[in-house]
Amino acid sequence: MKKHPVWAYSSLLVALLVLITLALTQGATKVTLTALDAGQFNTLFNIRLPRIIAALISGAMLAVAGDFFQAALRNAIADPSILGISAGASLFQLIGGLLLPTLLFNKFIFALLGGLVAFLLLILFQKKMDPYRLILIGVALNAMFSGIQQIFTPTTSSSSAVSFATSTWSTVLFLVVLGIIGLMLALVIAPWANYLKIGDAQLKTLGLSVTGVRWSLLLLAVFLTSTVTASVGILPFIGIIVPHVSRYFVGHDYRQVVPFSVLAGAFLLLLSDTIGRLIVMPNEITAATILAVIGGPFLIFILARQGGRRHAS
Amino acid sequence: MQVKQLTYAYPNQNRGVTQLTFAINPGTMTAIIGPNGSGKSTLFKLLARELQPDSGTIELEQQPITHFSAKEYARKVAVVHQHNQLYDDISVLDLVRFGQLPYHSLLAEPDDAQIKPILDYLELTALQQQSMNQLSGGQQQRVWLAMALAQQPEYLLLDEPTTYLDLHFQASFMELLAKLNRELHLTIVMILHDLNQALHFSQRVIMLADGRIVAGGTPETVLTPPHLQDVFRINTELVTTKQGQFIVQLPTTTTAD
Incomplete structure (x- = not known):
């Protein structure tokens, strides 16, 4: 299929702008952007805007993490939430909060540590990275980390804990700073993901450090995932839905896939959050729940369609 | 390129190569042949630096090849594998650009001025924007060869390059x-x-x-029916036609006389 990246980018940008406008103006309090009173300004600036920014950047980060996991592991269904990376980050963040509550940035540091531990366990148990065994081990790690977390916090289910409703400028600040750094870096090294399309033996004969390239992509993906988990919580399936959709629209070149994923990930998460906020007003359904409802069938669709093929979309 | 006393044994296996010594003269075409398990692929992997020998050396420009960095070696020796793995879709041009990796940092932009003559030479220019998945086996093999040529090597190593090709593409x-x-x-x-x-x-x-050199020399002196009988256990005859000589395998019940 001939891809038309310019049309895809343009359409997505327009859709994103419409969605942002909708998310800003719609809700329990209707806001008209051209005629703001003090109350509306407060709702807009201190409640909706940080929430929207948190959703946009988190979605972008998780989508790019999905791109890199899939490229580096050569596995079309590798997703940080399925692989247990998000659950590891979440558990360690909780433990960090209990052990060293006064440590500055403890949430981020422990979440990153947790993401790394989960990832290293994954690699340790499945050195050859067989696609399906890797996913099964990820599922097991996910269940294990989530189970341990439930022991610490028996009254809170992991999905209901995830909400952008509590996002404020102070909670969003670190996410934005770390997210922008991570995404900028991702855009710079996006071409490296292309190299891993050919076998390791061939790459080595080109003088390339395959290990260096693979680990750079994976560590950045762990960083992006852990940062979102520390700030917002576990958001499932973005890292699998968005890379597939991106490849469908802009082709398989990661120099196109990664920037498109930034926009598409931002769109998907803000859409999920906005739908969850609007459909049962004044109550809310969390973005994680909406994503699970969309993502589950999407994953089944991919598996049924591919029958084991990698990266097709 | 000089191969001296090269020995490699796979761990816990009775396979490998033993005491191989030969020279590859610059500007020549050398064929390595032998039955399955004779050590051809092991020798290939040693030449491509995918394996490290247990003993002996391979020298290039009077230096052991281990003295070259990965990039330095890639500028001198390019490799085309028998089975070229492709895990995801990629265009012809992007794949050939990978051949420039030995010359650039990972963040450098590709230099297509170097690539274009190679695409022209291998008649791939019209296909450069196509996806590898859309090409025939013969076209794909030419693209892998183009990637190897983009390395601007002095030596080209090929592991059974025509195995998966139709007869027409093989020729x-x-x-x-x-x-x-x-x-x-x-x-x-x-x-x-x-x-x-x-x-x-x-x-x-x-x-x-069995991992050893049993004959080396010009094709006419090595590919003789007695050698082929000893090594491949096949009866053959050299048949002369207008296009030259050909080796014809005879039924096992028939003698070659």
């Missing part, structure tokens, strides 16, 4: 290699399965059996 691919050798003075070392390809497209043949 044209071998003729292309001969042209590269003739016009660009590339030194070509190829593992071949097809004895007639070795007979027609090499100046030197190295015959392996």
